[in-house]
Amino acid sequence: MNEAPATDVARLRAALEGARDALASDASGVGPLGDVLARLSGPELAEFMRLADDVKARAGAAQVRVTAEAGAPG
Numbered sequence: 412m413n414e415a416p417a418t419d420v421a422r423l424r425a426a427l428e429g430a431r432d433a434l435a436s437d438a439s440g441v442g443p444l445g446d447v448l449a450r451l452s453g454p455e456l457a458e459f460m461r462l463a464d465d466v467k468a469r470a471g472a473a474q475v476r477v478t479a480e481a482g483a484p485g
Contacts (some may be wrong), residue, residue, distance in 0.1 A: 429465065 436442030438450070451459060 434463075434466075
């Protein structure tokens with residue numbers, strides 16, 4: 412297993428935490444996500460949906476890779 416430099420780990424952790432926090436909102440829609448969505452037009456909502464779908468797909472792929480790495484020998 413290759414050890415990632417600490418700066419790479421910290422940068423990735425910060426990016427993931429930032430994405431998680433930016434997408435947060437409670438059940439009533441209060442939070443960064445709900446605050447922004449309430450101000451978007453139809454085309455902007457469509458663009459946001461495409462971006463959110465891309466983030467979701469990449470996050471799913473990352474989970475598969477993390478699982479595979481955790482199960483790899485060594």
